[in-house]
Amino acid sequence: MHFRMPQKVTFKYCDPAGMVFYPRYFEMINDAIEAMFDAVLGWPFEEIHKDRSVPTAAIEVRFDAPSRHGDLLHLDLTLMRIGRTSMALQSQAACAAETRFRAEQTLVCVGPDGRPEPWPDPVRDKVTKLLEGRP
Amino acid sequence: MHFRMPQKVTFKYCDPAGMVFYPRYFEMINDAIEAMFDAVLGWPFEEIHKDRSVPTAAIEVRFDAPSRHGDLLHLDLTLMRIGRTSMALQSQAACAAETRFRAEQTLVCVGPDGRPEPWPDPVRDKVTKLLEGRP
Amino acid sequence: MHFRMPQKVTFKYCDPAGMVFYPRYFEMINDAIEAMFDAVLGWPFEEIHKDRSVPTAAIEVRFDAPSRHGDLLHLDLTLMRIGRTSMALQSQAACAAETRFRAEQTLVCVGPDGRPEPWPDPVRDKVTKLLEGRP
Amino acid sequence: MHFRMPQKVTFKYCDPAGMVFYPRYFEMINDAIEAMFDAVLGWPFEEIHKDRSVPTAAIEVRFDAPSRHGDLLHLDLTLMRIGRTSMALQSQAACAAETRFRAEQTLVCVGPDGRPEPWPDPVRDKVTKLLEGRP
Numbered sequence: 251m252h253f254r255m256p257q258k259v260t261f262k263y264c265d266p267a268g269m270v271f272y273p274r275y276f277e278m279i280n281d282a283i284e285a286m287f288d289a290v291l292g293w294p295f296e297e298i299h300k301d302r303s304v305p306t307a308a309i310e311v312r313f314d315a316p317s318r319h320g321d322l323l324h325l326d327l328t329l330m331r332i333g334r335t336s337m338a339l340q341s342q343a344a345c346a347a348e349t350r351f352r353a354e355q356t357l358v359c360v361g362p363d364g365r366p367e368p369w370p371d372p373v374r375d376k377v378t379k380l381l382e383g384r385p
Numbered sequence: 386m387h388f389r390m391p392q393k394v395t396f397k398y399c400d401p402a403g404m405v406f407y408p409r410y411f412e413m414i415n416d417a418i419e420a421m422f423d424a425v426l427g428w429p430f431e432e433i434h435k436d437r438s439v440p441t442a443a444i445e446v447r448f449d450a451p452s453r454h455g456d457l458l459h460l461d462l463t464l465m466r467i468g469r470t471s472m473a474l475q476s477q478a479a480c481a482a483e484t485r486f487r488a489e490q491t492l493v494c495v496g497p498d499g500r501p502e503p504w505p506d507p508v509r510d511k512v513t514k515l516l517e518g519r520p
Numbered sequence: 521m522h523f524r525m526p527q528k529v530t531f532k533y534c535d536p537a538g539m540v541f542y543p544r545y546f547e548m549i550n551d552a553i554e555a556m557f558d559a560v561l562g563w564p565f566e567e568i569h570k571d572r573s574v575p576t577a578a579i580e581v582r583f584d585a586p587s588r589h590g591d592l593l594h595l596d597l598t599l600m601r602i603g604r605t606s607m608a609l610q611s612q613a614a615c616a617a618e619t620r621f622r623a624e625q626t627l628v629c630v631g632p633d634g635r636p637e638p639w640p641d642p643v644r645d646k647v648t649k650l651l652e653g654r655p
Numbered sequence: 656m657h658f659r660m661p662q663k664v665t666f667k668y669c670d671p672a673g674m675v676f677y678p679r680y681f682e683m684i685n686d687a688i689e690a691m692f693d694a695v696l697g698w699p700f701e702e703i704h705k706d707r708s709v710p711t712a713a714i715e716v717r718f719d720a721p722s723r724h725g726d727l728l729h730l731d732l733t734l735m736r737i738g739r740t741s742m743a744l745q746s747q748a749a750c751a752a753e754t755r756f757r758a759e760q761t762l763v764c765v766g767p768d769g770r771p772e773p774w775p776d777p778v779r780d781k782v783t784k785l786l787e788g789r790p
Contacts, residue, residue, distance in 0.1 A: 260689050261700050262541065262682050266534045266589055267438040268704075273411035273532070277667050280408060284665050295666050296725025299673075303402040310445040316499075319536055320701025364451075395554050396565050397547050397678070399671045401724055403569075406667065412532050419530050430531050431590025434538075454671055455566025537708040543685060546678035573672040580715040586769075634721075 251326045252380050253286035257343075259321040269316040275351060276309075279341050282325040283357070291376050301362045307336065311353040321345045332377045335359050335366035386461045387515050388421035392478070394456040404451040410486060411444075414476050417460040418492070425515070426508050436497045442471065446488040456480045467512045470494050470501035521596045522650050523556035527613070529591040539586040545621060546579075549611050552595040553627070560650070561643050571632045577606065581623040591615045602647045605629050605636035656731045657785050658691035662748075664726040674721040680756060681714075684746050687730040688762070695785070696778050706767045712741065716758040726750045737782045740764050740771035 257278050265271035287304075288294040298304060317323060323343050330338040337357045343350040361367035369377075379385070392413050400406035422439075423429040433439060452458060458478050465473040472492045478485040496502035504512075514520070527548050535541035557574075558564040568574060587593060593613050600608040607627045613620040631637035639647075649655070662683050670676035692709075693699040703709060722728060728748050735743040742762045748755040766772035774782075784790070 260686050261535060261704070262543070262685055264536045265531060266434050266536065266538045267440070268536045269438075269440070271415075271532065272441050272444075273408050273415060276408035276411055280406075280667055281665050294725065296723075299401050299666070299724060303404075305402070305404070305451065306407050306448060308445075308447045309407075310443075312443045313441060316440065318701075319704060320699065395551050396569070396670060397550055397676065400666060401669045401671065401673045403671045408667070415532055416530050429590065431588075434531070434589060453566075454569060455564065536704050537710070539708075539710070541685075542711050542714075543678050543681035546681055550676075550678060569671050573674075575672070575674070575721065576677050576718060578715075578717045579677075580713075582713045583711060586710065 251328050253282065253290050253327040255282040255285050255325045255327075257281075257323045257325055259317050259319055259323060261319060263317075264319045267316075269318055272313065275311070275313075275343070278323075278325060278343070279353060279355070282327055282341060283339070286327050290380070291373050293370065293373050302367075303360045304357045305360060307356045307358045309353060309355040311351055313351045314349045317343070317345060317350045323350065329377055329380055330354075332369065332374060332381065334368050337369070337377065386463050388417065388425050388462040390417040390420050390460045390462075392416075392458045392460055394452050394454055394458060396454060398452075399454045402451075404453055407448065410446070410448075410478070413458075413460060413478070414488060414490070417462055417476060418474070421462050426511050428505065428508050437502075438495045439492045440495060442491045442493045444488060444490040446486055448486045449484045452478070452480060452485045458485060464512055464515055465489070467504065467509060467516065469503050472504070472512065521598050523552065523560050523597040525552040525555050525595045525597075527551075527593045527595055529587050529589055529593060531589060533587075534589045537586075539588055540620075542583065545581070545583075545613070548593075548595060548613070549623060549625070552597055552611060553609070556597050561646050563640065563643050572637075573630045574627045575630060577626045577628045579623060579625040581621055583621045584619045587613070587615060587620045593620060599647055599650055600624070602639065602644060602651065604638050607639070607647065656733050658687065658695050658732040660687040660690050660730045660732075662686075662728045662730055664722050664724055664728060666724060668722075669724045672721075674723055675755075677718065680716070680718075680748070683728075683730060683748070684758060684760070687732055687746060688744070691732050696781050698775065698778050707772075708765045709762045710765060712761045712763045714758060714760040716756055718756045719754045722748070722750060722755045728755060734782055734785055735759070737774065737779060737786065739773050742774070742782065 263270045263274040284295045325343045328340045341353045358366050359369050398405045398409040419430045458480050460478045463475045476488045493501050494504050533540045533544040554565045593615050596612045598610045611623045628636050629639050668675045668679040689700045730748045733745045746758045763771050764774050
């Protein structure tokens with residue numbers, strides 16, 4: 251696991267069933283990835299989005315148990331693979347020991363012309379080190 | 386295809402890259418499923434949620450091309466399978482002939498006690514007819 | 521009243537109290553204004569936002585009664601005043617005869633440099649005609 | 656000022672103009688009020704919403720300057736008045752010394768029957784102390 255973001259389930263995330271409205275989970279995932287790019291990869295989203303973007307090309311989620319208003323979640327992100335222009339990562343949310351969801355996601359590095367372009371070298375190097383367990 | 390929902394990409398759906406923020410796509414998918422439950426299955430979400438719910442247990446999405454502010458999308462829903470307490474469906478969004486995303490999703494019928502329970506007979510019958518291509 | 525937008529209260533708009541989460545009302549208001557700019561003023565948001573914007577400078581809302589999942593609302597917009605770079609409008613949402621909220625809002629026309637700039641003449645002319653009750 | 660919540664402007668809050676989409680500000684305000692009810696008044700929203708609610712009856716906001724992706728905001732809440740069933744508060748967001756918005760808002764304590772009911776004594780006592788500047 252390469253990054254952990256705590257996340258309390260506040261009122262805004264919940265639906266009339268009193269549980270997290272699942273589209274809101276993707277906002278949490280996006281916040282966690284954004285925080286990881288800043289803290290771990292040193293490439294904050296506000297820098298990236300001056301002329302590039304890192305859209306999600308695919309995502310797969312399994313919701314194991316519902317989350318309720320007030321729950322103290324943590325989202326754990328794990329980098330899985332890095333390609334020339336893509337990156338795969340897992341996210342997992344839990345409340346104490348109970349898993350709430352597990353997601354696998356592919357991001358793409360997109361350049362100013364809207365096409366995939368290679369990850370910047372410092373990002374690729376950092377991810378490669380993390381995948382190899384080097385400091 | 387069993388239900389189509391038109392959806393203009395309004396300002397609120399878009400991110401700083403000028404494209405639909407992907408968590409917002411799940412709101413569109415939820416709106417489409419809600420409209421289909423009302424129009425096709427005759428079981429509106431506002432009835433369901435008096436004491437039950439139909440949460441998403443799993444979802445898998447491939448984003449084929451970005452959608453931009455002002456795009457006129459249509460979301461097409463196709464019922465795929467119905468189990469005792471679950472239901473599988475596909476959704477696909479396109480702008481004219483260009484596919485924007487394709488999703489596969491499993492819903493579960495959850496009772497007042499928070500546990501899966503069998504779909505009501507009229508819902509099961511209607512879905513079965515649709516899957517068999519009967520009127 | 522210069523524009524009416526029907527709006528069903530779908531699941532996504534509602535909170536654990538089963539009522540519209542009030543920040544979501546502002547999304548409805550934004551959708552209604554966006555639709556009015558397109559249909560009535562002939563200046564769609566997707567055109568405006570190529571190099572300009574029409575941010576809200578101030579808004580005041582009174583929530584008269586809660587809205588619930590499934591309610592069929594209509595939002596009525598009334599243009600009130602147009603200045604050199606600003607515009608005042610009222611919005612009102614109701615379900616049948618019951619008012620749900622009333623809002624007064626000031627929009628500003630902002631140019632490519634981020635500063636207020638005069639409304640385009642066709643927009644000013646159209647608003648002026650509407651305010652004077654001319655066809 | 657009775658409560659401060661730091662809030663980074665993450666990607667999800669921003670619109671195609673690269674600024675905070677103003678309906679999202681109300682989510683921030685709601686988060687801040689929710690955190691204040693927990694930390695300052697000792698009545699967490701997840702407790703309240705078991706059978707009550709604290710809806711907003713009216714809100715008035717002036718947006719002084721736009722906020723951009725990456726901005727580090729702080730939201731300051733100030734309790735202004737407490738009535739039998741209502742409460743007035745101000746919120747103000749700033750980035751460093753620049754004010755971004757100022758809001759005045761009235762909340763109502765609503766009971767299980769959907770009608771206004773008196774604030775619980777410990778909440779009233781705590782607010783009264785804060786308004787009188789007592790510890």
